[in-house]
Amino acid sequence: MSWFSQTLTSSIGKKLLMALTGLFLISFLVIHATINAMIFYNDGGETFSHWGHFMGTNPIIRTLEIGLVAGFIIHIADGLILWKNNREARPVKYAVNNASANSTWYSRSMGLLGTLLLIFLVIHTSHFWIPNRSNQFATGEELNLYQMMLDIFQNPVVVLIYVLGCVSLFWHLLHGFKSAFQSLGLNHVKYNGVISFIGTAFSIIVPILFALMPISIYLGWVK
Amino acid sequence: MRLSLKVWRQSNKEAAGGFEDYKLDNVSPDMSFLEMFDVLNEQLIEEGKEPVAFDHDCREGICGMCSMYINGRPHGPLRGVTTCQLHMRSFKDGDTIVVEPWRAQAFPVIKDLVVDRDAFDRVISAGGFISVNTGNAQDANSLPVPKEAADDAFAAAACIGCGACVAACKNASAMLFVSAKISQLALLPQGQAERSIRAEKMVAQMDAEGFGACTNTGACSAECPKEISLENIARMNREYIGAKFSSSAV
Numbered sequence: 001m002s003w004f005s006q007t008l009t010s011s012i013g014k015k016l017l018m019a020l021t022g023l024f025l026i027s028f029l030v031i032h033a034t035i036n037a038m039i040f041y042n043d044g045g046e047t048f049s050h051w052g053h054f055m056g057t058n059p060i061i062r063t064l065e066i067g068l069v070a071g072f073i074i075h076i077a078d079g080l081i082l083w084k085n086n087r088e089a090r091p092v093k094y095a096v097n098n099a100s101a102n103s104t105w106y107s108r109s110m111g112l113l114g115t116l117l118l119i120f121l122v123i124h125t126s127h128f129w130i131p132n133r134s135n136q137f138a139t140g141e142e143l144n145l146y147q148m149m150l151d152i153f154q155n156p157v158v159v160l161i162y163v164l165g166c167v168s169l170f171w172h173l174l175h176g177f178k179s180a181f182q183s184l185g186l187n188h189v190k191y192n193g194v195i196s197f198i199g200t201a202f203s204i205i206v207p208i209l210f211a212l213m214p215i216s217i218y219l220g221w222v223k
Numbered sequence: 224m225r226l227s228l229k230v231w232r233q234s235n236k237e238a239a240g241g242f243e244d245y246k247l248d249n250v251s252p253d254m255s256f257l258e259m260f261d262v263l264n265e266q267l268i269e270e271g272k273e274p275v276a277f278d279h280d281c282r283e284g285i286c287g288m289c290s291m292y293i294n295g296r297p298h299g300p301l302r303g304v305t306t307c308q309l310h311m312r313s314f315k316d317g318d319t320i321v322v323e324p325w326r327a328q329a330f331p332v333i334k335d336l337v338v339d340r341d342a343f344d345r346v347i348s349a350g351g352f353i354s355v356n357t358g359n360a361q362d363a364n365s366l367p368v369p370k371e372a373a374d375d376a377f378a379a380a381a382c383i384g385c386g387a388c389v390a391a392c393k394n395a396s397a398m399l400f401v402s403a404k405i406s407q408l409a410l411l412p413q414g415q416a417e418r419s420i421r422a423e424k425m426v427a428q429m430d431a432e433g434f435g436a437c438t439n440t441g442a443c444s445a446e447c448p449k450e451i452s453l454e455n456i457a458r459m460n461r462e463y464i465g466a467k468f469s470s471s472a473v
Contacts, residue, residue, distance in 0.1 A: 011435070
């Protein structure tokens with residue numbers, strides 16, 4: 001095995017991959033949340049559609065999109081491999097385990113939270129991204145994503161699924177953001193405070209912003 | 224104090240184990256947890272039964288031999304304390320205490336509460352040492368060490384290798400132990416010659432032993448009797464990734 005694949009398949013290498021892809025996906029969330037927040041201009045989707053069109057057609061963005069899909073696949077596959085390896089490291093469980101005395105439940109449940117997010121991701125992409133890209137591929141025309149949003153978020157069940165997706169995202173980020181820095185070895189007394197603060201703020205602000213989108217449309221605040 | 228104990232009994236590596244219930248009527252709150260087990264074993268011997276096997280040596284919190292997963296936590300309910308330094312005053316009269324061995328693929332149960340921790344020794348053999356030439360040692364003052372580095376190295380070297388980090392970790396990861404051992408040598412001038420290869424070999428051996436990977440829950444450090452810091456795991460990640468991408472060992 002070459003030194004490179006040896007590195008990436010080691011326990012620390014797998015953590016490195018989780019951290020790098022995790023931070024990359026976090027950077028994607030910034031862009032995604034910013035552009036989608038354009039619906040709050042409440043201008044009939046004009047600003048949102050302008051930027052949506054840019055994201056859907058700009059060749060640089062479309063190339064980066066391949067990296068984004070790869071980032072998702074690596075993060076998910078690597079996460080599942082780690083989950084399996086880590087389970088195998090303790091074949092006999094404890095009869096009594098007081099784990100809450102030494103760690104938070106969400107830091108121990110990243111696999112579960114990630115799985116919930118994966119289910120949400122399948123539902124979410126089949127609502128918007130997959131139909132839109134398929135249509136672009138077939139006809140070269142983009143779909144009216146703004147109108148699709150207005151229609152899809154009339155269903156309270158869908159709104160609830162999206163809000164629950166955001167709740168999972170909150171807990172996943174609350175551990176994942178800080179954890180990524182630790183895995184990269186970026187633990188320093190001068191910066192730990194600011195990493196922790198930004199991580200917590202990010203985990204709260206971004207999911208709330210996302211959750212407000214289906215809620216606002218359902219309640220008719222955004223038309 | 225009157226206590227009920229549920230203790231894991233397993234006659235050897237291959238045998239299927241199970242819990243046995245014991246009652247102790249006359250436990251002094253001043254006894255250490257291991258002394259309480261001595262009393263239990265005397266009682267068992269008098270009854271003509273097999274005493275409970277458990278690891279212990281110095282009984283003063285520095286050797287790293289004692290283990291025991293007590294009521295769901297390694298070394299019991301206190302912070303920064305080994306099982307031998309845990310006293311019965313930390314429990315209440317009438318308590319039921321559940322005692323299990325460390326659970327990890329890499330730490331197979333030998334008997335009852337005794338697990339085989341040779342995996343740690345093999346990780347150390349892989350690189351947790353410095354090579355020193357024979358002859359007179361040079362004057363210590365000719366090797367300047369920054370105070371902060373000396374303090375951090377000393378804090379890492381406080382690890383007694385008991386394995387509580389592995390026992391506490393949901394992934395049975397040994398990263399707190401291995402990182403403490405890598406750190407104590409990486410921080411000092413004597414450790415520089417083998418710094419890269421040490422990180423590469425110790426991590427490779429850690430993986431080969433079947434320990435899990437770190438998910439940064441912090442359980443290891445919270446349960447460590449020597450309160451080894453998570454900073455060491457970050458340092459090990461830097462040492463390993465840096466070594467892998469820059470050392471001349473291919």
